[in-house]
Each structure stands twice: as structure tokens, then as C-alpha cells.
Amino acid sequence: MTPTDQKAFPVSWDAFHRDARALAWRLSSIGGFSAIVAVTRGGLVPAGVVARELGIRVIDTICVASYHEENQRGDVVVLKPLSETILARPSEEVLVIDDLVDTGATAKVVRALLPKAHFATVYAKPQGRPMVDTFVTEVSQDTWIFFPWDTGLSFQAPISAHGA
Numbered sequence: 001m002t003p004t005d006q007k008a009f010p011v012s013w014d015a016f017h018r019d020a021r022a023l024a025w026r027l028s029s030i031g032g033f034s035a036i037v038a039v040t041r042g043g044l045v046p047a048g049v050v051a052r053e054l055g056i057r058v059i060d061t062i063c064v065a066s067y068h069e070e071n072q073r074g075d076v077v078v079l080k081p082l083s084e085t086i087l088a089r090p091s092e093e094v095l096v097i098d099d100l101v102d103t104g105a106t107a108k109v110v111r112a113l114l115p116k117a118h119f120a121t122v123y124a125k126p127q128g129r130p131m132v133d134t135f136v137t138e139v140s141q142d143t144w145i146f147f148p149w150d151t152g153l154s155f156q157a158p159i160s161a162h163g164a
């Protein structure tokens with residue numbers, strides 16, 4: 001699905017920071033993490049918040065891009081692999097962070113590279129939820145989450161103008 005044919009779930013910077021902190025609280029009760037992998041690009045911001053809260057200073061990226069065909073999620077391609085620093089440590093100690101899981105396609109690719117790592121997202125949709133170990137808020141599959149880094153203030157038509 002694309003942003004335009006779904007329910008909108010806009011997230012402000014404040015709300016995102018609060019939800020990312022809530023994720024950090026949940027992860028802190030699990031513990032045992034010594035490194036974070038941020039799934040770019042959406043995972044970069046929550047990874048920074050979680051790293052600060054948990055006192056983790058070893059942070060790597062896995063850089064992925066996904067290609068869409070006719071509203072379907074296509075192949076997920078790894079543009080930059082994990083670093084040796086991450087691969088050399090016990091993967092149970094690695095915390096993988098992304099902003100959300102939708103179909104689970106991105107999580108599936110990353111999990112295949114780090115099967116024992118803990119995969120955490122701020123938001124989850126039902127289809128991708130089984131791929132995530134810890135998340136904060138679930139939204140319906142037909143909802144599009146609008147992140148603060150993708151949006152700005154603009155006029156909103158009243159609900160009554162949308163038609164029945």
C-alpha cells in the first residue's frame with residue numbers, strides 16, 4: 001500500500017521521542033545489549049534515542065533500500081553490510097532498531113544476517129509483527145505512518161469534506 005490510499009497516522013517529533021523512549025524502557029528491562037544496529041534510514045533516529053537511554057556507544061548501520069512495484073513491496077537490497085565489529089560479537093548482544101515494521105520484508109532480510117539479535121521497532125503493523133521482538137505501538141495494516149522528518153505543517157481539509 002502507498003501513503004495516499006490509507007488512514008494517516010501522523011507522528012510529531014515530541015510523540016516520536018516519547019515513543020522511542022518508551023521502547024528504550026522496554027529494552028532496558030530485557031538488558032544484555034552491547035551494540036546497536038540501526039536499519040537505515042528510518043532506524044537512525046530511534047537508534048540514537050535508544051543508544052542514549054541505554055548507554056550504548058557501539059552503533060553500526062545496515063543500509064537497505066526496497067523497491068516498489070505497483071503498490072507491492074519489492075526486493076530489499078543491502079547497500080552496506082554489517083561491520084566486522086558487529087559480526088565479531090555474540091549476536092544475542094546485538095540490538096537491531098528500525099522505526100517500523102510493515103510487511104516484515106526489511107526485518108526478514110536483516111534477521112537472516114543476525115538470527116539471534118533482538119529486533120526492535122517503535123511501530124508495528126500486524127503483518128510484520130511476528131518479525132519483531134519488541135515494539136511500542138501497533139497500527140492497523142491499512143494505516144500509513146507519517147514521520148516528522150518526512151512532513152511539515154500544512155492545511156488539512158475537514159473530515160466532512162472527504163465524502164462518505
Ligand SMILES: O=P(O)(O)OC[C@H]1O[C@H](OP(=O)(O)OP(=O)(O)O)[C@H](O)[C@@H]1O
Pocket residue numbers: 039040041042043064065066073098099100101102103104105106107128
Ligand atoms: O516491513 P517493511 O514492509 O519492509 O517496511 C518497513 C520498512 O519500510 C521503511 O523503510 P523504507 O524502505 O521506506 O526506507 P527508509 O528507511 O530509507 O525510509 C521503514 O523504515 C522500514 O525499514
Ligand SMILES: Nc1nc2[nH]cnc2c(=O)[nH]1
Pocket residue numbers: 100102143144145146147150
Ligand atoms: N513512513 C512510512 N514508511 C513506511 N514503509 C512501510 N510502511 C510505512 C509507513 O507506514 N510509513
Ligand SMILES: [Mg+2]
Pocket residue numbers: 039040041042043098106
Ligand atoms: Mg526503513
